[in-house]
Amino acid sequence: MVLFSCWFVPPATDICAQEPQPTFNPTAYKGKYLLVLLFSIDDPRAPMAMDLMKELYTRRRDVNMEVAAVCLNTGKDQEARRFTALHHPPFPVFLDTSGSFAQSLRITSGLGLVIYGKDGNVIATKDASPSAGQSDLSSSWKGFINRYIPIGYTPDDVPVLGYKPPFPVFEAIATNGATINIKSILGKKPFVFVIFSPSCSHCQHELEFLQTQYTSQEFKGKLEIIAVSRGDTTSTDALVKKKKLSFPVLLDTNSTITARFPSFIGSVPLSYLVDRNGTIAFQHTGFSEYTADNYLMELRKLCGLPNPPLLNPSGYSGEERCKVCHERQHIQWSLTRHADAYLSLVRKGSEHDPACVSCHVTGFGRSGGFNLEDKKTARRLEGVQCESCHGPGATSCTAFTKVKDNPRTRAQWEMICRSCHTEKESLNFKFEHRFPKVIHTAVPDLSSMSSQDREAFIQNYRQKKNLFDNPASYVGAANCKSCHEEQYRHWQTTLHATAHTTPQARSAPADKSYRYHTGVENPGGYPEPGREGVQCEACHGPGERHVKEPNKKGHDYIVSLSQECSSCVVEQICRRCHSPGDDPRFDFDAYIPRIRHPKTSTHQKK
Ligand code: HEC
Ligand code: HEC
Ligand code: HEC
Ligand code: HEC
Ligand code: HEC
Ligand code: HEC
Ligand code: HEC
Known part of the structure; x- marks a missing residue:
């Protein structure tokens, strides 16, 4: 197990502050993903990598992740400290004093990433290729992280929500010497563009599948296929011969072709299905029997052929x-x-x-x-x-x-x-x-x-416009006090009771007033007098009907919050005001004990 001292402790951090003697111990973050940047201040891309980590840090709660960094400059303590202070990361930075950490992960370029799974074990590492520039590093790292942790990153060349990105136009020489001009193909026929490596078995299966379709009665003449090899001439030629590939195969010399595809992060096979408009209609990474059926239906669709659904006959299809x-x-x-x-x-x-x-x-x-x-x-x-x-x-x-x-x-x-x-x-x-x-x-x-x-x-x-969807009006906390004195007293000790009086609240724009007052824009709600601050009804819903008939049950009367699922319902109410955008520090599990009313109190029963 690797242990380092916590070297740079940002203010209000979640990790270092909790430990009496901060040490870097990945297993201490069990139950969460842990994303660690390894950097040397000598790498010109280090500032950019630091910025990327800061951006991901703001989203850590949405994906149950923690972020940290390890500095690899053992001999240059002063400079490294200055660099770190300048970039002021909100996450802790550790120092790889012995140099063994990077070594054990085989990160040799002076810039890399390691992802730990929720069980505390390494699930992936990435060594930044020395040749990658700043911009491809940012997108390829996001793509890489997104494969393991759902950070919600979609590269620009992936079709999404009806938007189909244009396929890039370029020229390249095929292994048989012919010049392939994408422009001359675009718009005439649908085509498949597949990036592969000759040694990868999934790639070989995909190429076999494509070769079969290419020469089949069904698709013959209706479809173009272009493959791009990540291998050298010898291994590529050998594969073309062995698999009897009859479509053009290009060589990705110096990665000039793959550099045009933001989705390409080194994994193969990667394929694009381009429609007659020259736009990317479908994109796949990897190849399996499951993908093969999807592929076939997609090709039939693009070619306008009869298309019976290929579904799992005995279960769910996805x-x-x-x-x-x-x-x-x-x-x-x-x-x-x-x-x-x-x-x-x-x-x-x-x-x-x-x-x-x-x-x-x-x-x-x-x-x-x-x-x-x-x-x-x-x-x-x-x-x-x-x-x-x-x-x-x-x-x-x-x-x-x-x-x-x-x-x-x-x-x-x-x-x-x-x-x-x-x-x-x-x-x-x-x-x-x-x-x-x-x-x-x-x-x-x-x-x-x-x-x-x-x-x-x-x-x-x-947007959820009407969270409580309750036919009652707001009546104000003063109307709850008589029957729920203990809860009222407790509530008064929380910041919610005075949330509208803070400097932050006073300078907040009008469209944020829902954060500081109760029932904004709803019947009986703020700006009605007596609705200032985050009152009972901001959490329990409008209380008019409950006050009239306190013994009636159900969400149309009052939301108990003690009977409901705290993840599905209670937190949803908190997150309306404590959203990641409005309150990035909000941590439901840490905050909720301060909000629950003390258990000695029981509401007055008749
Ligand atoms: C290859 C194309 C194809 C695929 C894949 C496909 N469907 Fe269909 N589906 C159709 C067509 C075409 C119809 C209309 C048939 C008709 O009108 O009789 C249809 C009809 C339906 C209907 C009935 C619509 C109605 O008007 O009542 C439902 C529901 C449906 N599909 C669900 C699904 C689900 C769920 C999946 C995925 C598991 C799926 N389909 C996959 C082509 C497909
Ligand atoms: C939350 C439930 C729900 C989910 C999830 C859902 N549907 Fe539906 N779907 C419906 C309802 C409701 C109708 C409308 C039925 C009606 O009008 O009688 C419908 C209608 C349809 C129809 C008939 C044509 C139409 O548009 O009215 C098809 C086809 C269909 N759904 C496919 C899908 C597919 C594909 C997905 C997944 C991408 C999906 N549905 C997800 C509830 C759902
Ligand atoms: C398999 C379980 C399941 C079924 C069936 C289901 N839902 Fe949901 N629904 C959920 C879950 C879980 C969420 C919350 C997702 C989240 O936010 O993580 C949700 C969220 C929603 C939302 C979004 C909440 C909002 O107010 O914006 C609506 C609307 C909704 N469901 C309506 C329906 C309707 C209508 C049906 C029936 C036609 C239906 N659901 C069927 C599980 C289900
Ligand atoms: C006239 C007395 C009275 C007033 C006023 C009153 N309540 Fe209650 N409240 C009760 C009683 C009685 C119960 C217990 C009902 C039961 O357990 O059946 C209750 C229960 C509750 C519960 C728990 C609900 C449950 O199902 O466990 C909440 C939350 C609550 N009240 C909030 C409020 C809020 C907020 C207000 C002010 C808008 C308010 N009450 C005003 C009498 C009152
Ligand atoms: C910030 C949100 C929030 C505010 C504001 C709030 N409550 Fe609650 N309340 C809760 C939660 C959460 C629970 C559930 C506690 C539990 O599960 O133990 C609860 C439970 C209750 C209950 C059920 C009995 C109990 O004590 O658990 C009553 C009654 C109640 N609240 C009344 C009030 C009244 C009256 C006010 C205003 C003076 C108020 N609450 C303000 C969040 C809030
Ligand atoms: C019986 C079905 C059911 C079970 C079991 C369930 N959920 Fe949910 N969950 C829902 C539904 C339905 C919603 C949508 C809530 C709504 O419509 O207000 C939801 C919403 C959520 C949300 C999103 C709330 C938001 O912020 O919008 C989270 C998070 C969540 N559930 C987590 C959990 C966790 C954690 C568990 C296990 C402890 C769990 N759920 C068990 C049905 C379920
Ligand atoms: C109507 C908006 C609103 C709702 C709903 C709400 N809060 Fe708050 N809460 C605030 C505001 C505003 C503050 C003051 C600090 C700020 O501006 O973030 C605050 C402060 C807090 C604080 C004190 C934080 C500190 O800095 O000391 C805690 C704890 C808290 N909320 C927890 C919760 C929980 C848990 C829930 C859900 C049960 C909840 N809040 C629901 C608006 C809300």
């Missing part, structure tokens, strides 16, 4: 499959919180907890559905996908079943929703209000919008 044909539905679904339901568990570090996954994945506990033991297929079924609502594609996709079922009634839909949206796990689930949000036609055609309009639309669409 949204990747459905996306090929049900593009519009898929875009709308991607905008709903259902698509991110698994990421919410990652944020809480609960993605392996059987008590949590059931409602945050697809087909849990059902034959062929999400199974914690089966890591490979589980990945495809993360989140509340199509088949959570429609049932397995093999029974719900009418193009597959060839039987047209009667559409479900609203009552049947409601039952499906309520299997997950229970009172304990969902804040005031009102079917008639939430149902319109999942109807796929609720979203306009995003592909024809400007990127600015799209951003604005998406932000607005995802």
